[in-house]
Amino acid sequence: MEKVLMKGNEAIAEAAIQAGCNFFFGYPITPQNEIPAYMAKKLPKVGGTFLQAESEVSAINMVYGAAGAGARVMTSSSSPGISLKAEGISYIAGAELPCVIVNIVRGGPGLGGIQPAQSDYFQATRGGGHGDYHLVVYAPSTLQEMVSLTMEAFDVADQYRNPVMILGDGMLGQMMEPVSFEKPSERELPEKDWATTGCDGSRPRNIINSLHIDPEELEKMVDRTFDKYEVIKKNETRVEAYNCEDADIIVAAYGTTARIVKSVIEAAAEKGLKVGLIRPITVWPFPYDEMQKWAEKEHVKAFLTVEMSKGQMVEDVRLGVEGRKPVHFYGRTGGMVPTPDGILEKLETIMGEVM
């Protein structure tokens, strides 16, 4: 298939359009502005609708309405904007509606900065808004993967009636790589017979709702979504294990950091260090089983989690490793990207301790 050189943010937007996303509601924030700009330019030409909302709060509620009306719909933002969208995301999850939300993460807290970061991991994987719920969260590490996961995200959202998040960062959003737009695997998707499209008497009226004033009813609803999450965990957890077969140390990293770690692995080999990488592709559901599998291997002496945060995913890695091996952490924040040298130095220190 033909490859095109594209910016990460534009690749996401094009992938969404090719996946049948016809509606986009957003609000500007760096470093994701190319997504709404691309949508504004392209969507009207394919019969779709782009609308710049007055705020992120409004944008996500427009998504809520459009998803309820049965459309394939997306919004995108960056960290402070995602905090504002948290309200609507909770309602969308509560009403069990499909949609895709892109977070091109920048440093925080607060206004933070505009450089890449991974410090929204907790917010993304623990729900982010109020209440018991989860999003399916994809963490691509190349632009090609950003394309295929964005396309997949719409199907997964429709299949499970659940919001799906693409968790990128400023680096992935702004970099350029050649990509091709291949459709991911075909899934059999359910009819949207629950959508509020106007009730002509041929069916009972549809109500999109997240309010259950009766505690028993609300508990039942939450239990039901958590049963659904179990199915998602079983079917949709995705992970890449790279160079782990005889590794002494396994690095856990996702997104941009995983790319950097891959280049460290070669440099480490030259110094006689056998290093592997476990890269969660879904950070929710998290690949705990994969962590456990490698933690049980005798040749693996230690784990190192590398993140552009103060150590958020390290908690999930520890849950997977369950004390079988020591888990170390190396991270940069503020928009600083970990350097191969910095990671290598940390690996050498750990080797000195465990060998």
Added chain:
Amino acid sequence: MAVVYEKTKGLTDNTMHYCPGCTHGIAHKLVGESLEELNVLDKAVGVAPVGCSVFAYEYFNCDMHEAAHGRAPAVATGVKRVLPDNIVFTYQGDGDLASIGTAEIVHAAARGENITVIFINNAIYGMTGGQMAPTTLLGQVTTTSPYGRDAAQAGYPIKMSEMLATLEGVHYIERVSVHDVKHIRQAKKAIKKAFENQVNKKGFSMVEVLSTCPTNWGMTPIESLGWLKENMMPFYPLGVYKEGE
């Protein structure tokens, strides 16, 4: 025997939870009748707010979408953009529309969204137990203005109809009241027109309905109808604030 009066098909048979004497029920009836008379129930999608009318999705006999506090105009925008030929309406209280959701209503109006907004102004937060609303009158006692609303401390009440009527995107805004039969008839006309405008793709229409809250005003239903007439109507004059071609 000839049928003189029948319950509108625009409302379900569910029992409403509103307090005795509350005029939310009258406003519901007028909306239901309008939808039925315009023969658009089958393509109506209503958006319920947060507030006493949070359960409106149980009462209007059409597809319904429950929204977060104040966000109904944004949700309605999403629905309407997907389904431009359907009839999309929001039903919102004053806390919902004039406080937490001010941005959403202003911008839906400015965009000229072809939706119908029913705005219930009862000068107080009903559901949460009678706190001050942006529409609470100066001197009015509420749980969060226990000494009477004081402009120096709490600012002035907002006249939403007047304010929104300044926006170019708006097609039609009228303020009505439901405190007696004559006014209820006028209110019905306004609400029906607000829906008719949407059918004719004329753009954003809002009807502000002066309404009572006997429970949180601490009055009997009869007293509150009088209080509305004597206190609210002079400050919130009835009438058409904007009507386009």
